Amino acid sequence: MTESNRYRILYIDDESQSLQAFRRTFSDVFEVHIASNCQEGLEILRNHRIQLIVADQRMPDETGVEFLKKVRSLYPLVIRTILTGYSDIEAVIEAINHSHVYHYFKKPWNEEELKIVFRNAIEAVELTIENTSLSHDLKDALGELEKNAETLEFQLAERQDLIDQLETSNNAKSRFLSTISHELRTPLNPIIGFTDMMLAKEPEGEFASCLEMINRCGHDMLTMIDSILEFIQVEKGQTLGKIKPTNLNHILLDSRDLAISLVDDRPIRIELTFQHNGEKVESLPEVLSWFDPLRQILFNLVSNACKFTDEGFISITANLIDLAGDKSQLEIHVKDSGIGIKSQDRDNIFDLFTQIDQSISRRHSGLGLGLAICRQQAKRIEAEIDLESELGVGSLFKLRLLVHPIEETSQAPQTHDTLAPTTLIGKNCLVIDDNPTDLSVTSSMLESIGAHVNGSQKGETALHAFTEQKIDWVFISYSAQDSGSAELIQxxxxxxxxxxxxxxxxxxxxxxxxxxxxQAMGIKSCLRRPFELKGLLRSVVK
Known part of the structure; x- marks a missing residue:
């Protein structure tokens, strides 16, 4: 212990020789203060942080016990001991009972005994003081923690309220977008349907150009509506579906047909290649995979390629690579000779509502949702999408995911090119639709290919009129929101x-x-508005 950190002791005795002897004896270990009377002792206590007092019991002005009583009331943390040269048991008992004296000693004292007692007494009291201080600090800290906890709890409650509000707003937004998107399909049905039928009659001149423009704009708007609905479904996690047997040939051929329909009359070559372990094959085996997300990702990649390619080519290459165990890796490349993407824009191209250039968004319609949906869906099925692109040269999107082979088959892929209208020629078709415009569109399409059409707006009451007739096909409006439409189908x-x-x-x-x-009623597929004549024929062929 350093000089400045030594314990401080006050010794009070009216005998000067005892005072000096005490100082000589203990000053090597303690900082010793001495006083010849009680008044001097109080003065020293006021000016110094004394930790222990040794008071002689027999003093002329007042006894040691009386002095220690006073000290206890003024300085309760100072350790009090008493020293006496007499066997005064009553004084000792009084000192212990009333003055809470820590220890008493008899003259002559034992030097080593007193040093040990003094040191132990002071260290015990110092430890008590330190523990008290720590206890206060801990109490203060706990109080602060409780205060912070209350603040945090309040903030969490506020945050939860905000989350609930955002969730409510988000759900309202989704419901609004879903409702609007569904409702917009209704007027698009006659726009796309009638212009498609009129174009099938091969009009000429400006009239044909106007029809083509109306039809193309209708399809552009339909693409945007579908993107909104896809985004809502992906956002809610509703489009993942299940891992199930997947005919890769059908998905790839559908994507090729989609590309053919989207490029219109632009000088673009559409290529589709099947590969197994890098070798070109006629078809691919069936696999277990995420059917719906895979189809959605591929269609969006193909649509994106068609959107930004004015001439040249769009190629779709699927390569099924056998791996060890019961897994295979499916790699699908969608490559185009389109406008390409700047290197600094590649990281942003998959963001929501992103068009890499405002001039591009003016030239090519769209909301910037297609690639964002691809990235979200790819993450959900643990697939990877990479992009290689060069501005003015074209882009290559690479999709990779693990699939489970079912068995090796050599089935020839369906071309989907044969949509023979002969299936409906001369057939009696019943069309039931509460919307007169939609009723007219469907009836006109069927009549344009030689079907006999009986139309009805009020389906249930009109059904009885047709029970005696031979009906070959029934085309009926259905809505999941209207239970009556399902009852009518039943x-x-x-x-x-x-x-x-x-x-x-x-x-x-x-x-x-x-x-x-x-499907619960046994019906495997449906026709979705708005549709073209070939869409109606495809549903019939299915």
């Missing part, structure tokens, strides 16, 4: 008005929404 099935496979529901709903109820 009545048609119960009445055996037409073969079950010849009942075609027509809906504004996404296929994921319409499918469960229809």
């Amino acid at each position: 009545k048609i099935i119960d009445l055996k008005l037409a073969p079950l496979s010849h009942i075609v529901p027509i809906t504004n709903d996404p296929e994921e929404t319409a499918r469960p109820v229809l």
Whole structure:
């Protein structure tokens, strides 16, 4: 212990020789203060932080016990001891009872005994003081923690309220976008349907150009509506579907057909290549995979390539690579000779509502959702999408994911090119739709290919008029929001008005929404508005 940190002791005695002897004896270990009377002792206590007092019991002005009583009231933390040369048991008892004296000693003292007692007494009291201080600090800290906890709890409550509000707003936004998107499909149905039929008659001149423009704008708007609905479904996690047997040939051929329909009359060559372990093959085996997300990602990549390619080529290459165990890696490349992307824009191209250039958004319609949906869906099925691109040369999107092979098959892919209208020529078709415009569109399409059409706006009351007639096909409006439409379809099935496979529901709903109820009734597919003539024929062929 350093000089400045030595314990401080006050010794009070009216005998000067005892005072000096005490100082000589203990000053090597303690900082010793001495006083010849009680008044001097109090003065020293006021000016110094004394930790222990040794008071002689027999003093002329007042006894040691009386002095220690006073010290206890003024300085309760100072350790009090008493020294006496007499066997005064009553004084000792009084000192212990009333003055809370820590220890008493008899003259002559034992030097080593006193040093040990003094040191132990002071260290015990110092430890008590330190513990008290720590206890106060801990109490203060706990109080601060409680205060902070209350503040944090309040902030968390506020944050949860904000999250709830945002979730409510987000749900309202999704419902609004979904409703608007569904409703916009209704007026698009006659726009796309009638212009498609009129274009099929091969008009000429300016009239043909106007029809083509109206038809193209209708399809552009439909693409935007579908993007909004896809975004809502991905945001809610509703489009993941299940891992199930997936015919890769059908998905790839559908994507090729999509590209053919989107490039219109632009000088673009569409190429589709199947590969197995890098070798070109005629078809790919069936696999277990995420059917719906895979189809959605591929269609969006193909649509993106068609959107930004004015001439040249768009190639789709699928390579199924066998891996060890029961897994394979499917790699799909979608390459185009389009406008390409600047290197600094590649990291942003997958962001929501992103167009890399405002001039591009003016030239090419769209909301910037397609690639964002691709990235979100790819993450959900643990797939990877990479991009290689050079401005003015073109882009290459690479999709990689693990699939599970089912068995090696050598089935030839369906071309989807044969949509023979002969299936409906001369057939009696019943069209049921509460919307007169949609009723007219569907009826006109069927009549344009030689079908006999009986149309009805009020389906349930009109059904009885057709029970005695031979009906070959039924095209009926369906909505998941209207339970009456499902009940009407069930009545048609119960009445055996037409073969079950010849009942075609027509809906504004996404296929994921319409499918469960229809499949429960035994109907495998439906026709979604707005549709072109080839879309109607494809649903019939299916």
